[in-house]
Amino acid sequence: xxxxxxxDATDTNIVEQLRKNGRANNQQIAEKLGLTATTxxxxxxxxxxANQLRVVAVSxxxxxxxxxxxxxxxxxxxxxxxxxxQELAELDEVFAVHLVTGRYDIDMLxxxxxxxxxxxxxxxxxxxxxGIRTLTPAIVVDIIKYAFDVAxxxxxx
Amino acid sequence: xxxxxxxxxxxxxxxxxLARDARVSNRKIAVELGVTEGTVRGRxxxxxxxxxxxxxxxxxxxxGTRARLAxxxxxxxxxxxxxxAAQIADxxxxxxxxxxxxxxxxxxxxxxxxxxxxxxIASDRILSLSGVHHVETSIAVKTAKYNSRMAKITPRTDPxxxx
Numbered sequence: 001x002x003x004x005x006x007x008d009a010t011d012t013n014i015v016e017q018l019r020k021n022g023r024a025n026n027q028q029i030a031e032k033l034g035l036t037a038t039t040x041x042x043x044x045x046x047x048x049x050a051n052q053l054r055v056v057a058v059s060x061x062x063x064x065x066x067x068x069x070x071x072x073x074x075x076x077x078x079x080x081x082x083x084x085x086q087e088l089a090e091l092d093e094v095f096a097v098h099l100v101t102g103r104y105d106i107d108m109l110x111x112x113x114x115x116x117x118x119x120x121x122x123x124x125x126x127x128x129x130x131g132i133r134t135l136t137p138a139i140v141v142d143i144i145k146y147a148f149d150v151a152x153x154x155x156x157x
Numbered sequence: 158x159x160x161x162x163x164x165x166x167x168x169x170x171x172x173x174x175l176a177r178d179a180r181v182s183n184r185k186i187a188v189e190l191g192v193t194e195g196t197v198r199g200r201x202x203x204x205x206x207x208x209x210x211x212x213x214x215x216x217x218x219x220x221g222t223r224a225r226l227a228x229x230x231x232x233x234x235x236x237x238x239x240x241x242a243a244q245i246a247d248x249x250x251x252x253x254x255x256x257x258x259x260x261x262x263x264x265x266x267x268x269x270x271x272x273x274x275x276x277x278i279a280s281d282r283i284l285s286l287s288g289v290h291h292v293e294t295s296i297a298v299k300t301a302k303y304n305s306r307m308a309k310i311t312p313r314t315d316p317x318x319x320x
Binding site: 145 | 164172175176177178179180182201204208209210211212213214215216217226228239242243245246251252253254255256257258259260261264268293294295296297298299300301302303304305306307308309310
Protein backbone atom coordinates (compact mmCIF):
# COMPACT_ATOMS: atom_id res chain seq x y z
CA UNK A 1 0.00 0.00 0.00
CA UNK A 2 1.11 3.56 -0.65
CA UNK A 3 1.97 5.83 2.21
CA UNK A 4 -0.56 8.43 3.33
CA UNK A 5 -0.95 11.09 0.70
CA UNK A 6 -2.48 14.47 1.32
CA UNK A 7 -4.67 16.08 -1.33
CA ASP A 8 -4.58 19.86 -0.98
CA ALA A 9 -7.25 22.25 -2.30
CA THR A 10 -5.54 22.61 -5.68
CA ASP A 11 -5.39 18.82 -6.15
CA THR A 12 -9.04 18.50 -5.19
CA ASN A 13 -10.07 21.24 -7.64
CA ILE A 14 -8.12 19.65 -10.47
CA VAL A 15 -9.65 16.23 -9.74
CA GLU A 16 -13.09 17.82 -9.75
CA GLN A 17 -12.46 19.30 -13.20
CA LEU A 18 -11.21 15.94 -14.45
CA ARG A 19 -14.30 14.19 -13.12
CA LYS A 20 -16.40 16.54 -15.20
CA ASN A 21 -14.29 15.99 -18.29
CA GLY A 22 -11.27 13.72 -18.19
CA ARG A 23 -10.29 14.82 -21.70
CA ALA A 24 -10.01 18.51 -20.83
CA ASN A 25 -6.46 19.60 -21.61
CA ASN A 26 -4.13 21.23 -19.08
CA GLN A 27 -4.72 24.68 -20.55
CA GLN A 28 -8.52 24.41 -20.22
CA ILE A 29 -8.25 23.24 -16.62
CA ALA A 30 -5.70 25.94 -15.83
CA GLU A 31 -7.98 28.67 -17.16
CA LYS A 32 -10.94 27.47 -15.12
CA LEU A 33 -8.95 27.36 -11.90
CA GLY A 34 -6.68 30.38 -12.43
CA LEU A 35 -3.53 28.25 -12.51
CA THR A 36 -0.83 27.76 -15.11
CA ALA A 37 -0.92 24.77 -17.45
CA THR A 38 2.45 23.69 -16.03
CA THR A 39 1.06 23.56 -12.50
CA UNK A 40 -1.90 21.49 -13.69
CA UNK A 41 0.37 19.10 -15.54
CA UNK A 42 2.76 18.75 -12.58
CA UNK A 43 -0.07 18.14 -10.11
CA UNK A 44 -1.73 15.50 -12.25
CA UNK A 45 1.56 13.71 -12.78
CA UNK A 46 2.31 13.76 -9.06
CA UNK A 47 -1.09 12.25 -8.18
CA UNK A 48 -0.74 9.62 -10.89
CA UNK A 49 2.79 8.69 -9.85
CA ALA A 50 1.60 8.25 -6.26
CA ASN A 51 -1.17 5.92 -7.53
CA GLN A 52 -3.80 8.28 -6.17
CA LEU A 53 -5.38 9.20 -9.48
CA ARG A 54 -6.19 7.71 -12.86
CA VAL A 55 -7.94 9.61 -15.59
CA VAL A 56 -9.58 6.98 -17.71
CA ALA A 57 -12.29 6.11 -20.15
CA VAL A 58 -14.92 4.07 -18.40
CA SER A 59 -16.82 1.91 -20.84
CA UNK A 60 -20.32 0.62 -20.61
CA UNK A 61 -20.96 -3.08 -20.00
CA UNK A 62 -22.70 -3.07 -23.38
CA UNK A 63 -19.56 -1.82 -25.13
CA UNK A 64 -17.93 -5.12 -24.17
CA UNK A 65 -20.92 -7.11 -25.33
CA UNK A 66 -21.85 -8.13 -21.80
CA UNK A 67 -25.58 -8.57 -21.66
CA UNK A 68 -25.84 -10.74 -18.56
CA UNK A 69 -24.73 -9.56 -15.18
CA UNK A 70 -24.81 -11.79 -12.13
CA UNK A 71 -24.08 -11.15 -8.55
CA UNK A 72 -22.96 -14.36 -6.86
CA UNK A 73 -22.54 -14.77 -3.12
CA UNK A 74 -20.19 -17.56 -2.15
CA UNK A 75 -19.63 -19.54 1.02
CA UNK A 76 -16.31 -21.27 1.52
CA UNK A 77 -15.47 -24.46 3.35
CA UNK A 78 -12.16 -26.00 4.33
CA UNK A 79 -9.95 -23.35 2.82
CA UNK A 80 -9.08 -19.70 3.52
CA UNK A 81 -11.66 -17.50 1.78
CA UNK A 82 -8.92 -15.15 0.58
CA UNK A 83 -7.34 -18.00 -1.41
CA UNK A 84 -10.64 -18.81 -3.05
CA UNK A 85 -11.18 -15.09 -3.80
CA GLN A 86 -7.74 -14.93 -5.41
CA GLU A 87 -8.58 -17.82 -7.74
CA LEU A 88 -11.97 -16.33 -8.60
CA ALA A 89 -10.23 -13.04 -9.42
CA GLU A 90 -8.24 -14.83 -12.13
CA LEU A 91 -11.37 -15.68 -14.11
CA ASP A 92 -12.08 -13.30 -16.99
CA GLU A 93 -15.83 -13.31 -16.43
CA VAL A 94 -15.42 -12.12 -12.84
CA PHE A 95 -14.97 -8.37 -12.74
CA ALA A 96 -15.22 -7.76 -9.00
CA VAL A 97 -14.46 -9.99 -6.02
CA HIS A 98 -14.67 -8.92 -2.40
CA LEU A 99 -14.25 -10.74 0.89
CA VAL A 100 -17.24 -9.66 2.92
CA THR A 101 -18.68 -9.79 6.40
CA GLY A 102 -22.09 -11.34 6.98
CA ARG A 103 -23.71 -14.60 6.00
CA TYR A 104 -21.53 -15.13 2.91
CA ASP A 105 -17.75 -15.13 2.64
CA ILE A 106 -17.25 -13.74 -0.85
CA ASP A 107 -19.29 -11.48 -3.05
CA MET A 108 -18.57 -11.31 -6.75
CA LEU A 109 -19.92 -9.68 -9.88
CA UNK A 110 -19.83 -11.69 -13.07
CA UNK A 111 -20.40 -10.42 -16.62
CA UNK A 112 -21.35 -12.78 -19.43
CA UNK A 113 -22.20 -12.27 -23.07
CA UNK A 114 -25.34 -14.36 -22.75
CA UNK A 115 -26.82 -17.19 -20.73
CA UNK A 116 -25.17 -19.77 -22.98
CA UNK A 117 -21.85 -18.75 -21.37
CA UNK A 118 -23.15 -19.73 -17.96
CA UNK A 119 -22.63 -23.47 -18.33
CA UNK A 120 -18.98 -23.01 -19.28
CA UNK A 121 -18.46 -20.59 -16.41
CA UNK A 122 -20.12 -22.85 -13.86
CA UNK A 123 -19.06 -26.30 -15.03
CA UNK A 124 -15.59 -25.63 -16.42
CA UNK A 125 -14.33 -22.70 -14.38
CA UNK A 126 -15.98 -22.45 -10.97
CA UNK A 127 -16.04 -26.22 -10.55
CA UNK A 128 -12.23 -26.26 -10.67
CA UNK A 129 -11.86 -24.04 -7.61
CA UNK A 130 -11.50 -25.98 -4.38
CA GLY A 131 -13.26 -24.71 -1.27
CA ILE A 132 -16.45 -23.30 -2.79
CA ARG A 133 -19.30 -24.66 -0.71
CA THR A 134 -22.34 -22.80 -1.99
CA LEU A 135 -23.11 -20.32 -4.74
CA THR A 136 -26.11 -18.05 -4.32
CA PRO A 137 -26.74 -16.20 -7.56
CA ALA A 138 -28.86 -13.17 -8.24
CA ILE A 139 -29.60 -12.14 -11.81
CA VAL A 140 -29.24 -8.44 -12.39
CA VAL A 141 -32.38 -7.43 -14.26
CA ASP A 142 -31.80 -3.69 -14.26
CA ILE A 143 -29.00 -1.32 -13.40
CA ILE A 144 -30.43 1.83 -11.89
CA LYS A 145 -27.05 3.26 -11.09
CA TYR A 146 -23.48 2.03 -11.35
CA ALA A 147 -20.86 4.72 -11.04
CA PHE A 148 -17.72 4.52 -9.00
CA ASP A 149 -15.26 7.37 -9.06
CA VAL A 150 -13.36 5.92 -6.13
CA ALA A 151 -11.74 2.54 -6.70
CA UNK A 152 -8.65 0.54 -5.86
CA UNK A 153 -5.85 1.80 -8.07
CA UNK A 154 -3.26 -0.61 -9.38
CA UNK A 155 0.18 0.71 -10.23
CA UNK A 156 1.05 1.10 -13.88
CA UNK A 157 3.59 -1.28 -15.36
CA UNK B 158 -29.20 -3.76 -20.74
CA UNK B 159 -28.55 -2.63 -24.28
CA UNK B 160 -27.04 -5.04 -26.73
CA UNK B 161 -23.65 -4.40 -28.17
CA UNK B 162 -24.00 -1.89 -30.99
CA UNK B 163 -21.70 -2.14 -33.95
CA UNK B 164 -18.25 -1.67 -32.53
CA UNK B 165 -15.42 -2.46 -34.87
CA UNK B 166 -11.82 -3.33 -34.10
CA UNK B 167 -10.79 0.32 -34.12
CA UNK B 168 -13.44 1.25 -31.54
CA UNK B 169 -12.25 -1.54 -29.28
CA UNK B 170 -8.59 -0.52 -29.62
CA UNK B 171 -9.58 3.05 -28.88
CA UNK B 172 -11.52 2.04 -25.76
CA UNK B 173 -8.59 -0.07 -24.51
CA UNK B 174 -6.15 2.75 -25.04
CA LEU B 175 -8.31 5.38 -23.35
CA ALA B 176 -9.11 3.03 -20.47
CA ARG B 177 -5.41 3.08 -19.56
CA ASP B 178 -5.04 6.83 -19.84
CA ALA B 179 -7.73 9.18 -21.03
CA ARG B 180 -5.37 12.15 -21.27
CA VAL B 181 -3.38 10.96 -24.22
CA SER B 182 -3.84 13.38 -27.13
CA ASN B 183 -5.78 12.60 -30.31
CA ARG B 184 -2.54 13.05 -32.23
CA LYS B 185 -0.75 10.35 -30.22
CA ILE B 186 -3.70 7.97 -30.49
CA ALA B 187 -3.81 8.58 -34.25
CA VAL B 188 -0.14 7.69 -34.61
CA GLU B 189 -0.46 4.60 -32.44
CA LEU B 190 -3.51 3.26 -34.26
CA GLY B 191 -2.41 4.37 -37.73
CA VAL B 192 -5.44 6.56 -38.48
CA THR B 193 -5.99 10.30 -38.86
CA GLU B 194 -6.60 12.67 -35.97
CA GLY B 195 -10.02 13.46 -37.46
CA THR B 196 -10.98 9.80 -37.30
CA VAL B 197 -9.93 9.60 -33.67
CA ARG B 198 -11.92 12.71 -32.78
CA GLY B 199 -14.99 11.46 -34.66
CA ARG B 200 -14.88 8.00 -33.10
CA UNK B 201 -14.50 9.32 -29.56
CA UNK B 202 -17.39 11.69 -30.07
CA UNK B 203 -19.61 8.89 -31.38
CA UNK B 204 -18.73 6.53 -28.52
CA UNK B 205 -19.54 9.28 -26.03
CA UNK B 206 -22.81 10.17 -27.71
CA UNK B 207 -23.86 6.51 -27.79
CA UNK B 208 -23.21 6.28 -24.05
CA UNK B 209 -20.54 3.63 -24.50
CA UNK B 210 -17.67 5.52 -22.92
CA UNK B 211 -17.28 8.38 -20.49
CA UNK B 212 -14.14 10.03 -19.23
CA UNK B 213 -13.60 10.46 -15.58
CA UNK B 214 -11.07 10.71 -12.79
CA UNK B 215 -10.79 7.83 -10.38
CA UNK B 216 -9.17 8.41 -7.03
CA UNK B 217 -7.67 5.72 -4.83
CA UNK B 218 -9.86 3.55 -2.66
CA UNK B 219 -7.70 3.64 0.40
CA UNK B 220 -6.58 7.24 0.23
CA GLY B 221 -7.14 9.54 3.19
CA THR B 222 -10.79 8.71 3.62
CA ARG B 223 -10.28 5.00 4.41
CA ALA B 224 -13.48 4.37 2.48
CA ARG B 225 -14.84 0.85 2.50
CA LEU B 226 -17.25 -0.71 0.10
CA ALA B 227 -20.48 -1.94 1.65
CA UNK B 228 -23.34 -3.92 0.17
CA UNK B 229 -26.90 -3.20 1.22
CA UNK B 230 -29.26 -6.02 0.29
CA UNK B 231 -32.89 -5.09 0.24
CA UNK B 232 -36.14 -7.02 0.09
CA UNK B 233 -38.91 -4.81 -1.20
CA UNK B 234 -42.45 -5.49 -2.32
CA UNK B 235 -42.43 -6.58 -5.95
CA UNK B 236 -44.77 -3.79 -7.02
CA UNK B 237 -42.54 -1.15 -5.45
CA UNK B 238 -39.12 -2.34 -6.61
CA UNK B 239 -38.47 0.32 -9.27
CA UNK B 240 -39.70 3.11 -7.07
CA UNK B 241 -37.62 1.97 -4.08
CA ALA B 242 -34.52 1.45 -6.27
CA ALA B 243 -34.82 4.99 -7.62
CA GLN B 244 -35.16 6.39 -4.11
CA ILE B 245 -32.09 4.48 -2.94
CA ALA B 246 -30.09 5.71 -5.94
CA ASP B 247 -30.80 9.28 -4.85
CA UNK B 248 -29.40 8.79 -1.35
CA UNK B 249 -25.99 10.32 -0.66
CA UNK B 250 -22.90 8.10 -1.09
CA UNK B 251 -24.75 5.34 -2.96
CA UNK B 252 -22.61 4.33 -5.93
CA UNK B 253 -24.60 1.48 -7.40
CA UNK B 254 -28.13 0.17 -7.35
CA UNK B 255 -29.01 -3.10 -9.05
CA UNK B 256 -32.43 -4.66 -9.35
CA UNK B 257 -31.96 -8.40 -9.06
CA UNK B 258 -33.88 -11.64 -9.17
CA UNK B 259 -32.79 -13.73 -6.23
CA UNK B 260 -32.91 -13.73 -2.49
CA UNK B 261 -33.06 -9.93 -2.48
CA UNK B 262 -34.55 -7.76 -5.14
CA UNK B 263 -32.33 -4.73 -4.76
CA UNK B 264 -28.60 -4.54 -4.10
CA UNK B 265 -27.06 -1.19 -3.36
CA UNK B 266 -23.34 -0.53 -3.05
CA UNK B 267 -21.84 2.38 -1.24
CA UNK B 268 -18.52 3.66 -0.02
CA UNK B 269 -18.49 4.44 3.66
CA UNK B 270 -15.98 6.14 5.92
CA UNK B 271 -17.38 4.77 9.12
CA UNK B 272 -19.89 2.24 10.36
CA UNK B 273 -22.31 4.91 11.57
CA UNK B 274 -22.84 6.06 8.00
CA UNK B 275 -23.81 2.56 6.90
CA UNK B 276 -26.22 2.16 9.78
CA UNK B 277 -27.78 5.50 8.97
CA ILE B 278 -28.20 4.71 5.26
CA ALA B 279 -29.34 1.10 5.66
CA SER B 280 -31.20 0.90 8.93
CA ASP B 281 -32.66 4.38 9.02
CA ARG B 282 -33.15 5.70 5.53
CA ILE B 283 -33.61 2.58 3.39
CA LEU B 284 -35.51 0.49 5.90
CA SER B 285 -38.00 3.29 6.42
CA LEU B 286 -38.84 3.61 2.71
CA SER B 287 -42.36 2.53 1.90
CA GLY B 288 -42.36 -1.01 0.45
CA VAL B 289 -39.09 -2.12 2.06
CA HIS B 290 -39.43 -4.91 4.58
CA HIS B 291 -35.93 -6.27 5.11
CA VAL B 292 -32.39 -4.91 4.84
CA GLU B 293 -29.09 -6.74 5.27
CA THR B 294 -25.63 -5.26 5.06
CA SER B 295 -22.20 -6.68 4.47
CA ILE B 296 -18.87 -4.89 4.29
CA ALA B 297 -16.05 -5.68 1.89
CA VAL B 298 -13.02 -6.27 4.08
CA LYS B 299 -10.70 -7.12 1.23
CA THR B 300 -10.94 -6.63 -2.51
CA ALA B 301 -9.32 -9.29 -4.67
CA LYS B 302 -10.37 -7.74 -7.97
CA TYR B 303 -12.19 -4.66 -9.08
CA ASN B 304 -12.48 -3.47 -12.65
CA SER B 305 -13.21 0.23 -12.35
CA ARG B 306 -12.99 0.72 -16.11
CA MET B 307 -16.39 -0.82 -16.67
CA ALA B 308 -19.67 0.66 -15.50
CA LYS B 309 -23.15 1.55 -16.56
CA ILE B 310 -22.96 4.89 -18.28
CA THR B 311 -25.95 7.05 -17.67
CA PRO B 312 -26.55 10.30 -19.54
CA ARG B 313 -25.03 13.28 -17.81
CA THR B 314 -26.78 16.56 -17.50
CA ASP B 315 -23.88 18.85 -18.37
CA PRO B 316 -22.85 18.86 -22.05
CA UNK B 317 -19.64 17.16 -23.11
CA UNK B 318 -16.89 19.71 -23.67
CA UNK B 319 -15.43 19.78 -27.14
CA UNK B 320 -11.70 19.33 -27.66
